[in-house]
Amino acid sequence: MEHGQLRKKEGTLQFHDGKASRIMPVERIKELHIFGEVDISKKCLELLGQKGIIVHWYGYYGRYVGSYHPRERSSSGTMTLLQSRFYEDLSLRTAISHAIIDTSYRQMLRLLKEQAHLLRPRRLLEFERTFQLEQGSPPELFLQEAALRQRYYRLLDDLFQTTPLRFEKRTRRPPENEVNALMSFANTMLYQLVLSELMTSKLDPGIGYLHATNDRQYSLQLDLAELFKPYLVDGFIFKLIQRKTIQKDDFEWDGTACYLNAFGRKKFLHLWREQFKQTVYHEHQKRYVPYRELIRLEIYGLQQHLHGAPYRPLSGFDWP
Template sequence: MKKPYYLFSSGRLKRRHNTLALERASGDRSPDTRIDGPDPHDEGLPSVEPDGKTQSFPVETVDSLYLFGELDLNTRLVTFLGQQGIPTFFFDYYGYYTATLYPREAQLSGRLHIEQARHYLSAKRRLVLARAFVEAALFNIERVVKYYQPRLEREARVSVQTTLTDLSRDRDDLPLTTNIQTLMAVEGRIRNRYYQLWPYFLGPEVAARFPFTKRERQPPSNELNALISFGNSLCYTTVLRQIYRTALDPTIAFLHEPGDRRFSLSLDLAEVFKPLLVDRMIFRLLKTGEIQPKHFSAQLGGCYLTEAGRKVVVAHWDERLSQTVQHRTLNKRVSYERLIRLECYKLVRHLCDPVGEPYQGLHMWW
């Protein structure tokens, strides 16, 4: 069975016959940038050198590669990864997702590409899909809130109920939105209400160690913001690799504006899954104590997960994607990761037949 590989070691990744080999390097990786910006004397050479210790892993088991270390690659390896259909995701020294090595598309459909572009160019059709993404995200947010509400003390429970009432009003506002900008404003308001409840979900003791008042991204201002940013990056790349297994064009989106150098469709679909995959993961890691303040460091005016912290999160993320639920329509158990692929197929059916197969985002039923 194929699976993603997460490589934290630095060194050299290469092709060895018809498999992959990681030649590890000893020593610590240097930061990609300094506080005052890029080093003008940086010649792009590795900051660590391989020491000869090599670990091989069969390419037949590799679904995708996540590179968190500083690794040398050559065209022979890149060609091999392309032939095997293995997408590779790159993260910088601070854990930010930076780039994707995307193989040549194996699933191609000219008809689907045209329909996807047609839905984007039609303001009405685009708005229908964008609303569906936000509505599904809101439903899943409400599901998370209602899960924690009975576990709260009386005053906190009352505050949560007030927020649920506000979220219900936001739901009523969704059909009234007439353009993407207004819809994005409603979506931002939903997220802000939701984030205000996080200290209640975490409990007084955890909330005291990890204070959180608002979402801040560039750079993350505290530990919780750092966790959210890193978790969202994992979600975006997981969605992207599922999109790659379909004929969807990842650059043509509906809620998020398509732009240069980004796969906007993965941002759209990730909105549906972040409450289930990212947010619940963060609550568990903090409440069980698997993530501690020692797993963060302050650098470049922000707060970032250390390598040890990223390893803890990635291990839990991989475990979470493999968890299964009984699917109500397929009548069999499917993994969380498979649910993302099924979401892509639902979008494909809508694009090809928006009347007979209208898209509705995943609504958590468990």
């Protein structure tokens, strides 16, 4: 969050904020998220590249600007060909898209049922009973997913009626209230977390299935994030607001646009990191795994599917 200079010093990193310097042991860094005005030297970038450390940059209000990642990554030509084949084969692409939407729906429903005592029973029952994912091409499935999410957001609005801050409806670019500001920022952090894990895998983040592949975004990053949004974003921010951990004075306004202020971003990022230290028992791994590793395992599961294994997103564990 601070402004300053990032330099290479004796094989590791040194950050100087204009008043004091501190060493950042490079062996303990998986990625860097830079929110302040930070000057990075060429030697520093070379070191980051050698160590495989990804850097994500954000603008003043926490908007994602871009990423620096090592030129050499663990991508595989064979895997890229497999990804492309599954994308070009309509039936294979549709099957993956269908699984992503169905799993995302089940995660939404689970979150809503956890808070069922705060919702009107009839509306929750309608959400559960009326959802029917119809057959169709990936673009048609994408439209169904968008309609599903709008119905889900209406129930989220009911849920946030019980908290100090209101949701009302989903607004982006810009977010028009505090809950939307928090949701947009949390989504941004989740996207970059998924991207960091993809960059260390053999998958090409630019070849997605539900989100169409194009030149403007990493579509696989968006696909995988859909699976984790209900619990790691929506459920997380609901608890923060319900418990008054995040409050009105953590935000600032720019006209009709609402954003986390510098203090709010710093507070949120600390809580976000703490969330990913939590663990859950994974039946397939026969051990407790941190939340972040669940993303890595999901990527591995998709890789296995491209080699012929069944695709069962978010299987083998249950959120606590």
